[in-house]
Amino acid sequence: MKKFITVFLPIIATIIFAFYFTSQFIQPSPKKEITIATGSKDGNYYKTALEYKKLLEKEKVKVNIITSAGSIENIELLKEKKADIAFIQNGTTFDSNNKSIKSLASIYYEPLWVFYKNEGFTIDYIIQLISKKISIGNIGSGTRDLANKILTDNGIDSNNSQILDLNNKKASEALEKGDIDALFIVSSHNSPIINKLLANPKINLFSFKRARAYSRKYTFLEALTLYEGTLDLYKNLPDENINILSTTANLVVRENFSNELKRLVLKKVVEVHSKKDLFAKTNQFPNSHNMKIELDEEADKYFKYGDTWLEKIFPYWIASNIDRLKILLIPLLTLLFPLFKGVFPLYNWTMRSKIYRWYEEIREIDNEIDKASKTTLNDYKKRINTLREEISKETKVPLAFMGEYYNLQLHLDHIESKIDKRLLN
Incomplete structure (x- = not known):
């Protein structure tokens, strides 16, 4: 127990501190809400936004739709942070020095x-x-x-x-x-x-x-x-x-919008727009071709690599939470080696302690044999036989430690032999 306290308690405390420290750098889970700027209610932007809304709300994301006069007004809505994502017509006049708005996808x-x-x-x-x-x-x-x-x-x-x-x-x-x-x-x-x-x-x-x-x-x-x-x-x-x-038609996004929600939107965009159309081939859209506004970094990753292996295995929100928590692997991996290095000695010590705990009493008997009376020696002999029975019942160890177990039995035989020699004298 003393060894556990002195060796492993500091390791556990260090791990807890490391997890706490790194957790301060983890981004909180985003609010599951998106505001989309479209055009008029009778336009195709609005109809497309309704399709996104239906799919995103299945993922428990609230979707708000704002109507507008069109692309120019939608850009202003993004700048004013009244919308998160907006439809615009590719080629719409835009200040190229403005880095607060990025392209998400070209959709049809x-x-x-x-x-x-x-x-x-x-x-x-x-x-x-x-x-x-x-x-x-x-x-x-x-x-x-x-x-x-x-x-x-x-x-x-x-x-x-x-x-x-x-x-x-x-x-x-x-x-x-x-x-x-x-x-x-x-x-x-x-x-x-x-x-x-x-x-x-x-x-x-x-x-x-x-x-x-x-x-x-x-x-x-x-x-x-x-x-x-x-x-x-x-x-x-x-x-x-x-x-x-x-x-x-392009989707554009305001700066600082959640990367997790961007990826989720892109997944739904693929679902809606990858089909064959009058002018488009299957899987021609969505894409990142010829857009006049700089492509968002997260969108670029998505178009290059698609879904992550986590997204392919787990439902989206589970995958995204695991991805956000991956920073916690840093302290875990850092301390994993010394932890494993300490686990095996602790295991060995635990197994051997089941055997070595009997030696204290055996040593006391051994120290007293030379000066004990015959009556006491007979009592010691009875105690040795009792110890054999107790050891047989209470000491259960894996095969790897049977050498130490049989050494204990030999030491008992040795002590009993010493007692017999004293009784004959």
């Missing part, structure tokens, strides 16, 4: 659709829209930002044309009535507005003859082909091959 194609009033002739170049009434989307939207870039490239501005900031619904209604000449809209091909405009014989869809030229100038744009009949074979929509430009 967002085609740019340019519709114009059918006046009996085809418009082949954007410059032909000069002097026209053109809607380019809400102030604060990514559509307006992209449309302005393309119009400026073609020398069109408010000095030579009437530029309007109508939302998608009002702009489409105005075009159908003939109140405006053209509209720009960035939206999914599944949008009811897109399908309605395509089906209207009074409205034409602009085909970018120079789509590849635009995609070379703006790396966030990609030239795609919408083939004849793709959207509706029965109605043959569109009625010819159309060259379109497409950006991508």
Whole structure:
């Protein structure tokens, strides 16, 4: 017991202190709540956010959704920390010196659709829209930002044309009535507005003859082909091959947002967006390609390595908690060697002490034999026989220690022999 106190108690105390010290560096488990900034309620960003919400709430994460005018406003919501994650249109004007916002993932194609009033002739170049009434989307939207870039490239501005900031619904209604000449809209091909405009014989869809030229100038744009009949074979929509430009929808995240929640969101993003689409191949999205905002470090790790081995074995929150606690392995591994080094001697000492505890009484008898009377010697002999029985019943040791056990028996025989010799004298 004394050896245990002097040797192992300090080791245990050191381990406890080391665990306490390192625990001060462990990040607390994040609050299971995410606020996502989308666009309008009738837009694809909002619908996608609802899909995320459904999946994340199965993981016991509360999801708040904020609507906005679009990408520009969403960036401001992140800067003001009113949102944690936001949808933006790739290529949206952004201050590259601002490091408070990082890209999380590119999640799907967002085609740019340019519709114009059918006046009996085809418009082949954007410059032909000069002097026209053109809607380019809400102030604060990514559509307006992209449309302005393309119009400026073609020398069109408010000095030579009437530029309007109508939302998608009002702009489409105005075009159908003939109140405006053209509209720009960035939206999914599944949008009811897109399908309605395509089906209207009074409205034409602009085909970018120079789509590849635009995609070379703006790396966030990609030239795609919408083939004849793709959207509706029965109605043959569109009625010819159309060259379109497409950006991508991006998820961006504010600084200091939890890495654990980032990974969880990315897992759900993969679940939602990895399927084949009209323009995308299976597993083409999500990805980290051509994003204009710097990629988040944790997202970069996720795209390179995927789920950790812990995430593959355990449910996500268990895996993340184990990962956070891995720092506690430092003191454990540091002290493991001396601990094991001490365990084996302690074990040996414990086993041998079961045998050696009998030697104190045996030694006392041995010291008294030479001067004891015959009566006392007979008592000692009886005591030796009693000790044999007690040792046989009480001393249970592994085979590795049977040598010490039989040595004890030999010593008893030796003492008994000495007693017999004294009794004969």
